[in-house]
Amino acid sequence: MVRIPEATVDDIRQNTDIVDIISQYLQLRKSGQNHFAHCPFHEDKTPSFSVNDQKQIFYCFSCGRGGNVFSFLREIEGLTYPEAIIKAAELINYPLDENLVSQVANQQNYDDSTTGKLYSINQLAKAFYHHILVNTQIGKPALDYLLDRGMTKETIKEFELGFSPPQRNALYMYFNSQKDVEFDTETYENSGLFSTNSSPESDEFLDRFSNRIIFPLHNERGNTIGFSGRVFEENKNSYPTAKYLNTPETPLFNKSKVIYNFDKAKAAIRRENEAIFFEGYMDVISAWQSGVKNAVASMGTSLTEDQIKSIDRFTDHIVLAFDGDDAGNDAIKRSVDYLADHTHFNLEVVTFPTGLDPDDYIQKHGKQQFFEFLTHGRDTHMSFLMQYHKRDKNLANESEQITYIDEVLEELTKVDSLVEREIYLSQLSEEFNLSLDTLKSQFETVINVAQTKQLNEMKQQQRIHQNEVPSLQVSYQDKPKFSLVEQAERMLLSRLFYDEEAWIALNKIDSDFHFNNEDHQLIYILFESYREDDLELTNTEGFLDYLQDDHLKKKVAEIFLINLGDLKDGEIDDYVHVIKNISPVKETIAQKTEELKEAQRQGNTSKQSSLAIEIINLNKKLKNKQ
Numbered sequence: 001m002v003r004i005p006e007a008t009v010d011d012i013r014q015n016t017d018i019v020d021i022i023s024q025y026l027q028l029r030k031s032g033q034n035h036f037a038h039c040p041f042h043e044d045k046t047p048s049f050s051v052n053d054q055k056q057i058f059y060c061f062s063c064g065r066g067g068n069v070f071s072f073l074r075e076i077e078g079l080t081y082p083e084a085i086i087k088a089a090e091l092i093n094y095p096l097d098e099n100l101v102s103q104v105a106n107q108q109n110y111d112d113s114t115t116g117k118l119y120s121i122n123q124l125a126k127a128f129y130h131h132i133l134v135n136t137q138i139g140k141p142a143l144d145y146l147l148d149r150g151m152t153k154e155t156i157k158e159f160e161l162g163f164s165p166p167q168r169n170a171l172y173m174y175f176n177s178q179k180d181v182e183f184d185t186e187t188y189e190n191s192g193l194f195s196t197n198s199s200p201e202s203d204e205f206l207d208r209f210s211n212r213i214i215f216p217l218h219n220e221r222g223n224t225i226g227f228s229g230r231v232f233e234e235n236k237n238s239y240p241t242a243k244y245l246n247t248p249e250t251p252l253f254n255k256s257k258v259i260y261n262f263d264k265a266k267a268a269i270r271r272e273n274e275a276i277f278f279e280g281y282m283d284v285i286s287a288w289q290s291g292v293k294n295a296v297a298s299m300g301t302s303l304t305e306d307q308i309k310s311i312d313r314f315t316d317h318i319v320l321a322f323d324g325d326d327a328g329n330d331a332i333k334r335s336v337d338y339l340a341d342h343t344h345f346n347l348e349v350v351t352f353p354t355g356l357d358p359d360d361y362i363q364k365h366g367k368q369q370f371f372e373f374l375t376h377g378r379d380t381h382m383s384f385l386m387q388y389h390k391r392d393k394n395l396a397n398e399s400e401q402i403t404y405i406d407e408v409l410e411e412l413t414k415v416d417s418l419v420e421r422e423i424y425l426s427q428l429s430e431e432f433n434l435s436l437d438t439l440k441s442q443f444e445t446v447i448n449v450a451q452t453k454q455l456n457e458m459k460q461q462q463r464i465h466q467n468e469v470p471s472l473q474v475s476y477q478d479k480p481k482f483s484l485v486e487q488a489e490r491m492l493l494s495r496l497f498y499d500e501e502a503w504i505a506l507n508k509i510d511s512d513f514h515f516n517n518e519d520h521q522l523i524y525i526l527f528e529s530y531r532e533d534d535l536e537l538t539n540t541e542g543f544l545d546y547l548q549d550d551h552l553k554k555k556v557a558e559i560f561l562i563n564l565g566d567l568k569d570g571e572i573d574d575y576v577h578v579i580k581n582i583s584p585v586k587e588t589i590a591q592k593t594e595e596l597k598e599a600q601r602q603g604n605t606s607k608q609s610s611l612a613i614e615i616i617n618l619n620k621k622l623k624n625k626q
């Protein structure tokens with residue numbers, strides 16, 4: 001594992017301003033001591049994401065993510081810890097040893113966990129397939145095929161394309177021949193690399209992708225998580241089978257989450273502030289070769305919520321560039337509907353001439369013209385929809401005309417901009433020689449119908465919620481986030497983080513102090529050893545880097561944000577008193593009793609009885625303890 005020297009890490013941290021860095025990703029607004037933004041890691045209605053200048057940390061009050069500048073970069077860019085340090089260095093133009101940078105970039109050091117082993121086996125399979133394609137006789141027909149299609153050797157290397165030999169046990173034999181790695185049966189079975197009917201009789205595992213061109217699939221961080229195998233001309237006839245075969249669902253691979261080429265494209269997506277979605281891998285690769293670096297593809301399905309979320313962190317502009325055939329149009333229509341209904345994305349559509357997918361287009365017309373078409377051949381999603389609804393209609397026929405106009409008006413209800421609505425209405429009016437006023441009043445009717453429908457749906461939903469029997473869940477939601485003891489423990493930790501005096505006071509009261517909450521106790525012990533090197537607490541925030549566990553990091557970051565002002569006399573005694581003398585069970589009983597009173601006032605009988613049962617059980621628990 002490549003290690004970046006501690007002194008370098010410290011130096012980078014000291015030269016980095018978290019507000020500066022995060023501002024490059026989010027729009028921050030200052031309020032009091034903190035800066036706020038909508039959290040980039042989930043759908044966030046109120047700005048719950050806060051950044052603290054002084055302490056150089058961030059924390060989200062809604063999802064609990066938190067940490068320092070490195071943790072932020074890790075999370076938002078999907079990086080490893082060393083990668084995040086290098087990213088921070090890049091962002092502040094900090095000069096780093098080039099060797100170190102490339103070492104970190106090349107390191108694929110996976111641990112011995114189940115997922116670690118799966119990453120390793122995928123990584124090794126990718127290297128094997130690539131070697132077969134570019135260096136062997138067996139791979140030559142596949143290589144020739146790719147070169148014939150206009151792919152250069154550099155591109156093949158860049159995308160690490162491969163070929164799986166027809167001999168179905170080749171991959172398994174290759175793994176077995178490797179001296180320094182050994183995989184257990186479970187790893188073979190969970191890898192998705194082998195055919196399910198391989199074992200156990202044959203006691204050899206047979207390659208699932210045999211005799212196919214291999215497209216490695218990566219997660220956002222660039223780790224290999226699966227493959228897509230494609231049949232090619234040479235063997236198409238001998239194999240009556242699907243054109244593409246993907247890795248099945250595995251612990252690493254989930255089709256609905258993967259975006260092809262996202263690992264390479266995300267920087268360009270942010271730079272260009274748009275993501276171009278193509279239908280196929282070959283399209284993405286050809287586009288890349290033509291200089292379009294912000295190209296990605298979904299996995300042969302329409303866009304999913306998970307994919308949208310990933311893209312959303314980098315841009316709010318999506319271009320759908322699909323084949324102009326029926327299947328392509330339908331795929332765009334599905335994606336446009338989904339995106340327009342559920343997201344705030346700006347949408348544009350590029351439809352390639354019928355029969356040509358983008359890859360064919362490049363081969364036929366060349367890079368330059370492809371680039372032109374991609375940039376200037378765009379439609380707004382509304383004009384795409386207008387074209388779409390024209391398909392299969394004979395507009396000379398009056399009744400089909402009316403159907404068409406109704407469909408377009410219906411789509412237009414989803415357009416928020418009044419100016420845009422105006423434009424499309426006048427287009428319709430010109431095209432069908434209708435007065436604009438007639439169209440407008442027709443549109444009003446459509447809008448009213450749509451709104452009434454929406455209102456009814458909302459009412460319906462409300463009725464469903466009203467009929468729901470209040471469950472125990474509801475009473476949990478009313479509960480304050482922290483109990484009194486937890487709160488006292490957090491405040492004590494906060495003092496210990498920032499105040500030497502607090503350590504002295506605590507030692508006087510109880511030299512063998514224990515926290516009730518296990519996490520708090522663990523944080524306490526770890527901070528004690530962290531503090532050995534820095535007794536004056538000059539770099540408390542560095543503790544975040546010292547911690548390995550993400551769960552603890554979040555807790556600590558949250559405590560860092562507590563602001564207690566100056567230490568008061570007897571304050572530490574008070575915390576210790578609360579922590580030692582209030583039993584958590586007693587406290588819960590008191591809380592539940594309050595909730596019970598409230599439920600009685602509201603006349604909520606089912607809540608009353610569930611709370612009563614809880615209180616009886618808690619009392620039993622208390623008796624057993626004594």
Ligand SMILES: [Zn+2]
Pocket residue numbers: 039040041042044048049060061062063064065
């Ligand atoms: Zn959040």
